[in-house]
Amino acid sequence: MRRLAFLAAALALALLLPGGALGNGDPASDTLPFQQVFLPYEAPVSASAATRLKKTVAAANEKGYKIRVALIPFTGDLGTAVVLWKKPQLYSEFLGKEIAFSYTGRTLIAMPSGFGLYNGGKPVTNEVAALKPIQPGQTPTDLANSASDAVRALAAADGVSVPKSFGSSATHDRLILAAGLVVLALLVAIPVWFVRRRARGGGRSPSAEPR
Secondary structure (H helix, E strand, O other), X not given: OHHHHHHHHHHHHHHHOOOXXXXXXXXXXXHOOOOOEEOOOOOOOOHHHHHHHHHHHHHHHHOOOOEEEEEOOOHHHXXXXXXXXXXXXXXXXXXXXXXXXXXXXXXXXXXOOEXXXXXXXXXXXXXXXHHOOOOOOOOHHHHHHHHHHHHHHHHHHOOOOOOOOOOOHHHHXXXXXXXXXXXXXXXXXXXXXXXXXXXXXOOOOHXXXXX
């Protein structure tokens, strides 16, 4: 039944596309052959959520859990594959086959309606079961965060531990700003201290004192 549903969706998509466009209709298929994460260009994903997702996926791959992720918060992010909206599993199979010429590992799809996972035609029953406790976010930023959680859950089901956080660039920036303010305060305070000291006579040498 699932195979028939996929074929029907693919056929409907083919009828909507001009000749030769099937392989290039969705933006993710242009990105995932070369990058580990597809983030829509115009979706308002916070910088911290985007960074966390990229680092989570990179960490999973570095530890041997091969995976790439496509974040699909809106229908427009599917391009001409819009008939697969709200069908994350079907889209994962469609996209995984599209990019198979350069990448044959796991492809995770995150949509507000759910997650989909394709692994080169291999069974993904256990991995899909690991995704069930993860609630997909309904906004782009929440969806990115839930995709990070999904990658961690999938990797954990395969015995691979991926960190939940990687530090905050915002915290780092605040520390740099605080250090800069301290230095600035010292630069202002030290000359004032010297001026006041001289005014009190603290700068005169003992030989200059009246006898």
